[in-house]
Each structure stands twice: as C-alpha cells, then as structure tokens.
Amino acid sequence: MTGKDEAELSGLLRAAIAGDERAYADFLHRIAALVRGFVRRKIVQGGVDPEDVVQETLLAIHVKRHTWRPDAPVLPWVYAIARFKLIDAFRRRGRRIEVEIDEIAETFAEPETETVSERDINRALEG
Numbered sequence: 001m002t003g004k005d006e007a008e009l010s011g012l013l014r015a016a017i018a019g020d021e022r023a024y025a026d027f028l029h030r031i032a033a034l035v036r037g038f039v040r041r042k043i044v045q046g047g048v049d050p051e052d053v054v055q056e057t058l059l060a061i062h063v064k065r066h067t068w069r070p071d072a073p074v075l076p077w078v079y080a081i082a083r084f085k086l087i088d089a090f091r092r093r094g095r096r097i098e099v100e101i102d103e104i105a106e107t108f109a110e111p112e113t114e115t116v117s118e119r120d121i122n123r124a125l126e127g
Contacts, residue, residue: 010074017065028058034075035082042086047093056085
C-alpha cells in the first residue's frame with residue numbers, strides 16, 4: 001500500500017462516518033481484500049477459517065468505526081483489529097479438540113498387548 005492508498009482509504013472512511021453509504025461499501029470492499037491477504041499470510045496450519053476471521057474483522061470495524069481517529073492512519077487501525085480477531089480465532093481453536101470418531105473406536109478396539117506382556121514377564125520372574 002502506498003501513501004496514496006492510505007489517503008484514499010482514510011477519505012473513504014471519513015465519508016462513511018459522515019453517512020456516505022457508497023463510500024462505506026467501497027471502503028469495506030477494499031479493506032476486505034487487504035484483511036483477507038493479511039489473515040491468509042498469518043495462518044500457517046489449518047483449524048482457522050480465514051473467511052471467518054475476515055467477517056469478524058469487518059463486523060468489528062463496522063461496530064467500532066467511531067473509534068478511528070481521523071488524524072491517524074487507517075491501515076494500522078484495521079490491521080490491529082484483524083490481528084485481535086485472528087488471536088481470538090486461534091484461542092477458540094485451541095479450546096476445541098477435534099478427534100475423529102473412527103480414531104477413538106480404533107483406540108478402544110486395540111488389544112492391551114503390553115499389559116499381557118508385563119504379566120507374562122512378572123510370572124516368569126517369580127516362577
């Protein structure tokens with residue numbers, strides 16, 4: 001992003017806050033593409049859907065747009081929100097342990113060979 005892009009985005013958000021719906025739609029469309037790229041670069045492994053993070057970020061921007069200071073650059077503000085939403089997504093993923101039911105069934109179906117072997121060893125040592 002260039003300084004010109006930053007200025008355009010800031011102008012769009014200013015107009016959006018003033019009530020210009022078309023500017024707001026354009027702002028969200030452009031920001032969504034930037035946030036999507038940012039999130040995809042940060043997600044190295046699965047478990048987090050980038051589109052969910054993008055949607056949560058856009059919703060947070062919508063709800064908190066009044067907190068943006070017009071004298072400050074808009075992109076650091078947007079990326080900070082995206083970063084916090086990404087952290088939230090990783091935390092939620094960490095709380096959720098996903099195990100396929102087939103894996104559980106296989107675990108319980110396996111015979112306890114080690115226990116039998118230990119018993120045999122103990123008998124051999126005692127006898």
